[in-house]
Amino acid sequence: MQTIRPRLRAARILAAAVLLGAGLMAVPAATPxxxxxxxxxxxxxxxxxxxxxxxxxxxxxxxxxxxxFTVGKSYVPPDLVSLSRAGxxxxxxxxxxxxxxxxxxxxxxxxxxxxxGSVSSYRSYQTQVSLFNMYAKxxxxxxxxxxxxxxxxxxxxLGLAIDFAAAGTSTFVSGTDRTGRxxxxxxxxxxxxxxxxEGKQKVVCLNYxxxxxxxxxxxxxxKIHASGLTTREYLWQNFTAVDPTTGQPLATPTPVxxxxxxxxxxxxxDVPTDSPLESASPSPxxxxxxxxxxxxxxxxxxGLDPPALVAGLLLVLAVVxxxxxxxxRRRRPGSGYRR
Numbered sequence: 419m420q421t422i423r424p425r426l427r428a429a430r431i432l433a434a435a436v437l438l439g440a441g442l443m444a445v446p447a448a449t450p451x452x453x454x455x456x457x458x459x460x461x462x463x464x465x466x467x468x469x470x471x472x473x474x475x476x477x478x479x480x481x482x483x484x485x486x487f488t489v490g491k492s493y494v495p496p497d498l499v500s501l502s503r504a505g506x507x508x509x510x511x512x513x514x515x516x517x518x519x520x521x522x523x524x525x526x527x528x529x530x531x532x533x534x535g536s537v538s539s540y541r542s543y544q545t546q547v548s549l550f551n552m553y554a555k556x557x558x559x560x561x562x563x564x565x566x567x568x569x570x571x572x573x574x575x576l577g578l579a580i581d582f583a584a585a586g587t588s589t590f591v592s593g594t595d596r597t598g599r600x601x602x603x604x605x606x607x608x609x610x611x612x613x614x615x616e617g618k619q620k621v622v623c624l625n626y627x628x629x630x631x632x633x634x635x636x637x638x639x640x641k642i643h644a645s646g647l648t649t650r651e652y653l654w655q656n657f658t659a660v661d662p663t664t665g666q667p668l669a670t671p672t673p674v675x676x677x678x679x680x681x682x683x684x685x686x687x688d689v690p691t692d693s694p695l696e697s698a699s700p701s702p703x704x705x706x707x708x709x710x711x712x713x714x715x716x717x718x719x720x721g722l723d724p725p726a727l728v729a730g731l732l733l734v735l736a737v738v739x740x741x742x743x744x745x746x747r748r749r750r751p752g753s754g755y756r757r
Contacts (some may be wrong), residue, residue: 460654461662463484463623465563467570471660471667474689478515478578480657485563485623486651487660488570491543492690495577507585510539513577516609516633516636520580523608532597533585537629541574564625573613578633581608590629598628609636613649614674622650667693 435452437637463485470487475496483489497514504512504521505528512520527534541549553562574580583589584597591598593616607609610633617624632649634642642652659668 435622455656456654456658456660456662456668459484459660460651463620465568466662468660468662468665470658472657476514478576479638481576482650482653482658483567483571483576484572485568485571486662487658488568489575490570490690492692493570493575494542498540498577498716501539501580506534506580508535508536508583510580511577512539512580512633515635516578519609519633519636523605523610526604526608527597527600528585530600532600534597534601535583535585535587535630536580537577537583537588537590538574538581540577541572543569543575546570546572552582565627567624573632576632579613581627581629582631583629588727590627593628594627601631602628605631606639607636609633609639611639611642611649618648622648628711663754684736 466486467488468486470482470489473489473493481489488517495513498511499514499517501508501512501520505524506520506721524534546567550562550566550568553566556562567573582591582597582601584591584595591601593599601610602612610631612628613630613632614622614624616628619625620683633639634649642649645652645672647655660666661668742752
């Protein structure tokens, strides 16, 4: 019995150390956050020309344009198709990524007795130059910037925005007519959200426009709708990755794309480059629009996770203790240990 008990006790110590080590090794190591977005409060409405990030054609859901951020002169969506293919009257074009949901929304609106038309959809940079200059000349610059985006700052240039009308007319819908009410209630279900809500001018910078909707895809639109935030607030908090003062890219990790983030057929991930601020250089070794990837996961030491290191040390200590215990038993006179 005397020879068995020390071995049994040592075995129990070793088993406990192994279990504890296994438990620690099961604890996940700290990893970098996959959230991507700006830090700090939403910038106040001020006029600037900072190149927005992200702005690639495949970043269509996440690209923020407003009084501050621009996509520049060369941004031309690669997959524009006619609105008539979606059953919307009035002519114009929209990106193909929005076509199926626009077609479904137009069919639902038609079934409700409020068929959809368009006053304006995709507008090129040069078209926006002419339009804004006309408004500035007619109403004055300070008034024009409250209802018309400066060139490069318009959601229409993204190929994702439509100024809706009732089918067969060229008059914007309102917040009180049947078509406008239907859109306000149901647009988000098909991926379309109001960009400039009533009472939010200080947040979104432009006046209330019950006719102006932008496409985000159903999944993201549902999240934005549920958040209660304006689209400008949501994009800033979750996706915008550029300093609003310096124009420098923010060093934030890029999240794994969801299925709705993937490139659409015929689209390109190229990034327009002829913005006035294109010369702004990012952090060393990082191209504009890209984000650095850490060489090893955060929270590691010598390439190993801390829990794994602790577990290994415990196992080593347990083995050393077992050997020491056996050695002492061998040297103790009259211990009954048989050599």
